[in-house]
Amino acid sequence: MGIFDSALTKSALKKILKKQYITVNDVIATSATFIKGGECIVLSILEEDKPKKKLILKLDVLFEDDYLALIHKPAGILVSGNSFKTVAQALPQNIQRSTLPDATKPQPVHRLDFATTGILLVGKTSSSIRALNKMFEHRAIKKTYYAVTIGKMESQGEITSEIDGKKSQSNYTLCESVSSDRFGQLNLVQLEPQTGRRHQLRKHLSAIGNPILGDKEYGIESLILNGKGLYLHAYSLTFIHPFTHKEIHQKDDFPQRFKKIFPQIM
Incomplete structure (x- = not known):
């Protein structure tokens, strides 16, 4: 082999x-x-035909070396898939090609929802893509999210449930709350998913009666916020670099819409 x-x-x-x-x-x-x-x-792998149309999409690169990159994923775009406009399609024009022998087309090694903003990890070589996938499987990469939620909450909690027949767990910490005429109370909540199920954080917060602001799928119908997007942000990733063995702790700054509700956050 x-x-x-x-x-x-x-x-x-x-x-x-x-x-x-x-x-x-x-x-x-x-x-x-x-x-x-x-x-x-x-x-013998034939060189792929280049697509006739080229996606022009500027992405913010937060960290990059020959093995991997960390980028900011904007809201309203798929990470990958059959659509023309995806983060994966835009990576080659935003990330430098690796100089290593097993350099390959840069590839996201995890997903963020269409409406979610924040930090996304990308592999630039075949060996790094394999290594990072294994690290996610073994929960060796710590993910921290922030969300703005609706309604009164406990100061912290652990949410567990089955999603698609598999166990799931999310831990949350309430950071700050403000009163709201329309929503009663809005909260800035730090989230640490312990598993990686589809829509896990959105489902968990909805299940305890504190849906994420702007969540049209799992929110309360009378409190749907139109036109502002989903207030869920992938804030940081922490892991040991699989090749340099240095600790990587990369943050992605809060979106402006978070700061409008909670001006003092950095």
């Missing part, structure tokens, strides 16, 4: 087999090809 170090996952290997990129002794390999030892195995 040594020659396949540049492949990202087992599923990636299956894909390149299906696309007939691997030959064994000059014969196109399949998943049924048996390796005895001593064969000449060649991996």
